[in-house]
Amino acid sequence: MKTEEMLSVPSEAVDVRVDKWSTPVLNDENRLKLATFATNMRGSVTLANVEGKVLGSWEESLRLAQHADRIGFDAVIPVQRWRGFGGQFNLSDRSFEPFTWATALLARTQRIQAFATVQVPIIHPVMAAKMAVTADHVSGGRFGINVVAGWFPEEFAMFGLTQREHQARYAYADEWTTLLKRLWTEDAGFDFEGEYVKAVDAFSDPHPLQDPYPVIMNAGTSGPGREFAATHSDLIFASLQDMATAQRQIAEIKQQALTSHGREVRVFGRVHIVCRPTEQEAQQYFRWVHRDNADVAAIEKLLAGVSANSDSFDVDPEEHAKTIERLAAGRGAMTIVGTPEQVVASLLELTNAGLDGVAISWVDYDEGLQQMEDDILPLMVQAGLRRLCSIERNTECH
Numbered sequence: 001m002k003t004e005e006m007l008s009v010p011s012e013a014v015d016v017r018v019d020k021w022s023t024p025v026l027n028d029e030n031r032l033k034l035a036t037f038a039t040n041m042r043g044s045v046t047l048a049n050v051e052g053k054v055l056g057s058w059e060e061s062l063r064l065a066q067h068a069d070r071i072g073f074d075a076v077i078p079v080q081r082w083r084g085f086g087g088q089f090n091l092s093d094r095s096f097e098p099f100t101w102a103t104a105l106l107a108r109t110q111r112i113q114a115f116a117t118v119q120v121p122i123i124h125p126v127m128a129a130k131m132a133v134t135a136d137h138v139s140g141g142r143f144g145i146n147v148v149a150g151w152f153p154e155e156f157a158m159f160g161l162t163q164r165e166h167q168a169r170y171a172y173a174d175e176w177t178t179l180l181k182r183l184w185t186e187d188a189g190f191d192f193e194g195e196y197v198k199a200v201d202a203f204s205d206p207h208p209l210q211d212p213y214p215v216i217m218n219a220g221t222s223g224p225g226r227e228f229a230a231t232h233s234d235l236i237f238a239s240l241q242d243m244a245t246a247q248r249q250i251a252e253i254k255q256q257a258l259t260s261h262g263r264e265v266r267v268f269g270r271v272h273i274v275c276r277p278t279e280q281e282a283q284q285y286f287r288w289v290h291r292d293n294a295d296v297a298a299i300e301k302l303l304a305g306v307s308a309n310s311d312s313f314d315v316d317p318e319e320h321a322k323t324i325e326r327l328a329a330g331r332g333a334m335t336i337v338g339t340p341e342q343v344v345a346s347l348l349e350l351t352n353a354g355l356d357g358v359a360i361s362w363v364d365y366d367e368g369l370q371q372m373e374d375d376i377l378p379l380m381v382q383a384g385l386r387r388l389c390s391i392e393r394n395t396e397c398h
Contacts, residue, residue: 015137015206015207015209016209017141017209017210018140018141018209018210018211019210019211020141020211020212020213020215020234023141023142023144023210023215024074024075024111024112025074025075025113025144025234025235025266025357026235026266029387030072030074030385030386030387031384031385031386032347032351032355032356032357032385032386033074033075033266033268033356033357033358034072034073034074034075034357034360034372034386035073035074035075035076035077035268035357035359036064036065036068036073036075036076036359036360036361036365037077037079037270037333037359037360037361038054038077038078038361039060039061039064039065039076039078040061040078040079040096040098041054041056041078041079041081041094041095041096042054042056042091042093042095043056043089043091043092044361044365045330045331045333046091046272046328046330046361046363047087047091047294047295047298047299047302047327047328047331048289048290048293048294048295048328048363049088049089049091049293050289050293050363051364052363052366052367053091056094056095056096058096061096061101061105062104062108063366064076064365064369065109065112065114066108066109067366067369067373068369069109069110069111069112071369071372071377072111072377072386073112074112074113074357075112075113075114075115075144076102076105076112076113076114076115077115077117077217077359078096078101078102078116078117079098079117080095080097080098080116080117080118080119080122081095082095082155082158083152083154083155083158085298085299085301085302086297086298086301087295087296087297087298087301088295088297089295089298090298091295092298098115098116098117098118099116099118099128099131099132099135101114101116102115102116102135103131103134103135103138103139103143106135106139106143107138107139109142111142112142113139113143113144113215114135114139114142114143114144115145115146115217116131116132116135116143116144116145116146117145117146117148118145118146118147118148119148119149119150119155119156120147120148120149120150120172120173120177121149121150121156121159121161121164121172122150122159122161124199125176125177125179125180125183125197125199126179126183126199126202126204128145128180129180129183129184129204130204132145132180132208132214133184133204133206133207133208136208136214137206137208137209140209141209143208143210143214143215144214144215144216144217145214145215145216147173147176147177147217147228147232148218148219148220149169149170149172149173149220149225150163150169151163166222166224167224168196169224170224170225170227170228171195171196172196172197173218174228174231174232175194175195175197176196176197177216177228177232178194179192179194179197179199179202181213183203183204184204184207184208184212184213184214185212186203187203189201189202189203190203215234215235216232216233216234216235217233217234217235217236217237218232218233218235218236218237219237221236221237221238221239221249221253226252226253226256227260229253229257229265230256230260230261230263231261233265234265234266235265235266235267235356236253236266236267236268237268237269237359238250238253238268238269239270240269240350241334242334243346243350243353246269246334246350246355247354250354250355251354253265254267254354266356267354267356267357268356268358269333269350269357269358269359270330270332270333270334270358270359270361271330271333271335271336271346271347271350271358271360271361272329272330272333272334272335272360272361272362273335273336273337273343273360273361273368274286274329274335274336274337274338275336275337275338275339275343275368275371275375275376276338276339278339279337279338279339279342282338282339282342283337286329286335286337289328289329290325290328290329291328294324294325294328295328296324299324299327300324302327302331303323303327330361333361334350340371340375340376340379341379343376344376344379344380344383344385347380347385348383348385351385
């Protein structure tokens, strides 16, 4: 190599930082953010063995993510699941690991953010920090992490772990996330000595592209879960029960973060959409899937598990049948059933109640995304909820 050529070779990598508040889920581009939820798991969050369900193949995951990316969705959010809930079909038994899944999707998409959901007792923060940074660099700063404390004891047993009591889970998550953020932002090695998490001379290089670090989300809406969000999260999943209580729940979550930590937290909800040309058709299909074909044995096991091990899902013993149906339809998500106009009216009502985004599930994601592209997104634009129409056409709707 010639001397002048040698002098032109960079002496070290140069990382171009990205303001995380410019990323799709946090920027001001669209009033209501849209994400797909749980496409990395067989059956997704519909506990009914019907045609069109998520099968859990890589080709399917990629197809759905690219469709969502093409029509302007803001994020894809997976679950971290290690085993199914049994029942007749054991639909949750097959799934992809979220960090590697998200990284692969980020390499094959253009705009959308991909999250990795992590049960914090299973992966040490030093490992998680490095995996997250890899995904962030692969994507040019489009990675996000969904921090969950975990609630399924049988999954922890697979790793030789015992489920902690509820308060301790979030104390662990607090230490875990504190160390994670330090690894992402500090240049020199340091020791970390927590009650639960320890690290000696810890450091991580490179740092994330997102400045100061990637978007953090969590899904715990119990008291400790909300406090964790107020301390660490940019986004929190609220377990919204119905329209009547949504505004109060959303306001309480945002106010707690602002009052206790002076931080702005965005609030997302999970919604399960069944859309048809007429309301009657939508209701009939909803009942056929979520009542007539529900895997009741699996739902009963799930219900027993969340009742015993999670404070983020309210169970009313007097409404057992409705609870079974609700778990069959998105595993506790708020259901929106009706015509495209009715779907958009519900989304507008949630937005006016203070909701910043929705993570959507459908029975059939290919069908649901096509309905969004053809019928629902144009109405959302008219309602002032969305502006960006298609990354493929690189156009904005006004």
